[in-house]
Amino acid sequence: MYAGSSVTSLASLVDVLASLREKVMGVSESVLSTTDGLLVAADTDTAQPEAVAALAAATLGLGARMAEQAGTGALRDVVIRCGGGHVVVLAVGERALLSVLGDEGLDVAALQRETPATVEQLTGLLEGDVPA
Amino acid sequence: MTDGPDGLDAHGSPQDGALPRNVPALLLRLQQEGFSGTVTVSASPGGTIHLRDGLIGAIETPGTPSVESVLLKSGRVDDKGWAAGLTAVRHGGEHAAALVGQGLTGAAELEILCVATVFEGAFAMSLVRPEGWEVGAVAPAVLAPRGIEPRTVAEETTRRLALVSRQWGSPADLARAKMRPSARADRVAGQLTSRYQALLAVANGRRSPRDLAFTLGRGLFGVMVDLIRMNDLQLVQWENGLPADRPSTAPRLLPGGRRVTTEARTPPGELPRRTAVARRSDPGHPDGLDS
Structure with a gap:
């Protein structure tokens, strides 16, 4: 369990992350963090959630700058493909990031189909952080 | 196309x-x-x-x-x-x-x-x-x-589906199940084959048989067959209970309080009709690559 705005919303966030693991073949762990690299919630096994959270901010920032430099339009996500697995980083609204860790067999197409709904759910849960 | x-x-x-x-x-x-x-x-x-x-x-x-x-x-x-x-x-x-x-x-x-x-x-x-x-x-x-x-390929796939169905139940259910080593597994770890030991070492309650296959670089069917045998030897415990390996035979009631029984109710000359409660869990889909 990791720091969040309230215990109730933290459990809900972790549920959404665990649900993504169930829905998409090959997803093994995931981390939700703020855009400045602080850990919000994690569904992890061996990964260090704080380290992933910090690196997610840097990864997406670099990706956005590269996309801008290349003139390829708005950044959707950053996919890191390795010999033994995948890391996908994407924005959740304007203030949070989602990092998804998967094995080499990750169903990337299924992940891209599922992430809009996951992002919407997470965004809805995080809206409570902002005072009305 | x-x-x-x-x-x-x-x-x-x-x-x-x-x-x-x-x-x-x-x-x-x-x-x-x-x-x-x-x-x-x-x-x-x-x-x-x-x-x-x-x-x-x-x-x-x-x-x-x-x-x-x-x-x-x-x-x-x-x-x-x-x-x-x-x-x-x-x-x-x-x-x-x-x-x-x-x-x-x-x-x-x-x-x-x-x-x-x-x-x-x-x-x-x-x-x-x-x-x-x-x-x-x-x-x-x-x-x-x-x-x-x-x-x-189709014939071999049919054989594999039938083997898992016979020894376990729904292959699709087993493919989704998560497990971890049982207390007995720790006690007998030294007597197990290296294949079983390797599976127990990475079965952490989060991984499905497919995830274990990727973690170890093995095939899915081989992992599933090993897990069935390991279940028989009480080496693994399943997350959220044992995956449904067969439909329950507990008495079922149809709307109106009528019981589902094995007695033939179909009038001669008519085909029997499936009732919703008699369905079993998904046994795999032979229309995939099965024959």
């Missing part, structure tokens, strides 16, 4: 002029045509079947490790060697021949692995109902030197 609907007939044979009814029927038709190219099946997991002259040379699916995964995970081939093989593909060569030519793996060893991966891929894809398929052009892949007849 040909888009096909979900097949429902488990015994589809090609019919001239009509769309194939399922993937096995499609593969039989493509074999008759001597087709070389790919069949991309949409499902979760879907996959790509690589055909050469109508025979299956490779199946790639997120449901079980590919030849690449197995070679890299086992350390048999390193990233540098794999990349060198890819370079050969770009220059018109075969990836498999390049790996053998560089001495990274033996020809027979690679052939065994390629054939095993075809059968594993077909089994993994048969666990879900296909949503559709698309026939496309040749794509690079590590192909078995001698392709395998679609009918052989």
Whole structure:
């Protein structure tokens, strides 16, 4: 369990992350963090959630700058493909990031189909952080 | 390009002029045509079947490790060697021949692995109902030197589904189950085979049989058969209880308080009708790659 705005919303966030693991073949762990690299919630096994959270901010920032430099339009996500697995980083609204860790067999197409709904759910849960 | 609907007939044979009814029927038709190219099946997991002259040379699916995964995970081939093989593909060569030519793996060893991966891929894809398929052009892949007849693959897939169904229950349910070592496993760890020990070492309650296969660089079917045996030996405990291996035989009531019994209620001459409560869990979908 990791720091969040309230215990109730933290459990809900972790549920959404665990649900993504169930829905998409090959997803093994995931981390939700703020855009400045602080850990919000994690569904992890061996990964260090704080380290992933910090690196997610840097990864997406670099990706956005590269996309801008290349003139390829708005950044959707950053996919890191390795010999033994995948890391996908994407924005959740304007203030949070989602990092998804998967094995080499990750169903990337299924992940891209599922992430809009996951992002919407997470965004809805995080809206409570902002005072009305 | 040909888009096909979900097949429902488990015994589809090609019919001239009509769309194939399922993937096995499609593969039989493509074999008759001597087709070389790919069949991309949409499902979760879907996959790509690589055909050469109508025979299956490779199946790639997120449901079980590919030849690449197995070679890299086992350390048999390193990233540098794999990349060198890819370079050969770009220059018109075969990836498999390049790996053998560089001495990274033996020809027979690679052939065994390629054939095993075809059968594993077909089994993994048969666990879900296909949503559709698309026939496309040749794509690079590590192909078995001698392709395998679609009918052989379908028959072996049927045998595997039947074996898991007989010894366990729904293959699809087992594919989704998560497990961890039992207390007994710790006590007898020293007496177990290295294969069982390796599985217990990575069964952490989060991994499905498919995840274990990827973690260890093994095939899905082999992992599932080992887990069934390990369950019999009480070496694993399942998360959220034992996966449903068969329907309950507890008394069931139909609307109106009528009981479901084994007594024949069908009047002579009429066909029996299925009742909703008599359904069992998903036993796998023979319209995937089964015959």
